[in-house]
Amino acid sequence: MRGERLTAAQHRLVAQLTRISESESIPLEAALGRYLADDVLAPVDVPPRAVSLYDGYALAGPVVSDSIWPVVGESFAGDSPPPLSTNAAMRIFTGSVLPDGANAVIAQEAVDRTGDAIRLNESISPGDGVRPRGADSRQGDCILEAGTRLDAPQLGLLASVGHGFVSVVRKPRIAVFTTGNELIQPGEPLAPGKIYNANHPMLVGALSRLGVTVLDLGCLPDDADRLRAALAGAATQSDLVITSGGVSVGEADFVRQVVEELGRVDQWRVFLKPGKPLAFGDVAGTPFIGLPGNPVSTFVTFFLFVRPAIRVLSGADPDIDRPPLRLPLAESRPAGDRPEFVRVRRTRDGAGQTNLSVFRNQNSGLLSSMAWADGVALMPVGVDLVAGDVVDYFPFEAWYL
Template sequence: MPKPLRPVDEALQAMLAQFESLQNSNSSTSRVRETCVLSQALGRVLAVAVQAELDVPPCDNSAMDGYALRVSDAPGPLPVSQRVAAGQAPQPLLPGTCARIFTGAPIPAGADTVVMQEKISLTAFEDILFPADLVPGNNIRRAGQDVVAGTTLLTPGVRLDARHLGLLASIGWAEVEVYRPVRVAILSTGDELVSPGQALAPGQIYNSNAPLLQGLLSEWGAEVVSVQPVEDSFAATCQALTAAAQQADLIISTGGVSVGEEDHIKPAVEALGGLEVWRLAMKPGKPLAIGYIGQTPFIGLPGNPVSTYVGAQVFVRPAVQQLSGATPESPRLLQGIAQFRTRTEIRQEYLRVQAVWRDQAWQLEAFANQNSGVLTSVVWANALAVIPPGQCVQPGDRVTFFLL
């Protein structure tokens, strides 16, 4: 009797645990650190904690253009004793005077408030008159208001985006220590596959899975080191897997993971390493394989393009995150209102849907053809609805989904 189908969440946790163990035991695929200049650090995974060595801002400064003074000297009139622009070091404020000041300029010692220029008036002698109800501290940005020296701002495992780069620059970091990107080898199995741009012979189709995976992996910060077509034979499959394991931190194959006579991935992986997870309670994507070749993690995705896409979203993305040193993150699950009917049996289904915010809720429209070979459904969809096993969904029911 075949083994029961493995639940998705259980398979995912098993994969992450196994890949972490493989990485820890294999020096050639362990996380390598490298120093990266800030301008090239976008999308890289932080390898060290970031601690501020200075206050931001480094001194009290003006939040606007106006005049700095002592509240006790208001309402004046007060002569202007100095002019302070951003980047200049002011002199201490002379008693009974005010300072012309501009946004970002340091507050002169002795001044305790800033009045915006629109609220002052001039005397005939061009002295400054101020409102009588001034409050100390108005329009002053205090030193350390944003960052206090000694504070830990970022922890290892953060994938750096534009916000992080700005924060690092604000504390003076010109370069940062990051992990090397995960190196991924893609194997496309199937004698029927032809690269785009070549002529199709009878029975052949274009290989859409390889460019699809290359794009996703690039978005997720991985480095694709090879894309290799593999003919439908056990020997060729073993040879390709062995070569991929020597150059990559992760091997991903498409096709050849079912039980047909031309499906050689499963026996080849079992011969060269081990197969820990196979046949999932998942639709599309039941024949999804997880294992290892030597000490190199392996994920075998089904050959149908939608199965490849969904399997990559659910399994490849967290695998890349973990192997790169980032904290694996599950998709942010939302609640929406189904505008479709469906019934699941023993597998968790991922339906291609369009999520539209309407009437104070997410409304979910399903693509008419949910076949795993219909790649246009993935282009049309902006979300995947997650329907657990044994569910009957009617229009108006609340269902879980995540945005793509």
């Protein structure tokens, strides 16, 4: 069985998921990385009154070059200045409220001041130098939509309209465990036939970066009864269960078998390299994603499938159709029989051109390649590529957003 195409499998997975219904109101300072539960409307205009764009003079009346204006006061940021009479000027500073009656602001560099009067060195038009009331947002406007991920600019926007608290979707609870008789925990003596469990801290770390609540169920042996109990328990506590290992066709690969007993496997195998032995479905109604066991396959499929699932659970767009970056390869690459995500690093050639250098060995068990790389590039099926050919590039940092 060759396996389903990547994008089709991704869309089929997210189509089975729904947003978590519970929400909570939290302080703005605690909302970084969370997802809005509801649309946010502006309760006030921003700015609430017209303000000056720069240091200068607010003017009331027709503005022409060489005219002379008496200066009748000052408006500092935070002041509520008195009205300005016609044909008069008021000293004003960046962000200060425009006095009633003023219709423009002239920059201080464009005037000559002598005592309490200024001479204008240029003509300006009504509205120049002014940020009007409501220029940023108007009362009643939807300033952020439900499902928006709150980063620093969004927090600033919410603060600008006076929101001290915000309603966000409850953090998804993600149960995770790894499987394999060969695995031991880092820090323990390395016994014959054993390897250290690298996938577990990698998955827990990636989940933590995505801002979820992690239910860490540790590492389980290749034992059907132990797996059955763990999966059944995880399904009652979590919004999504993910595992690493045990979904291939080996005699000790029990995860797929147990999932089918407790629920269903909707997808098995994806036409992809690395990461072909991937499964998803549900355990007693709770969504399940079974990642492959090789570390690189685990990492790549985590971000191709688990990350979109978490976004949908949080009420956001799955972000699986966003156009990738397009960059040229620094070297040739032979054709493959499956779409392949190869580990690459951005480099610059002698002409200052950014290229993608490919790691020397693309074996899916080499975590050193992931630590070296800053992203992956997608190699199309059946195409011999040469240096300079442009490919799709996915930087790792974008996968954490």
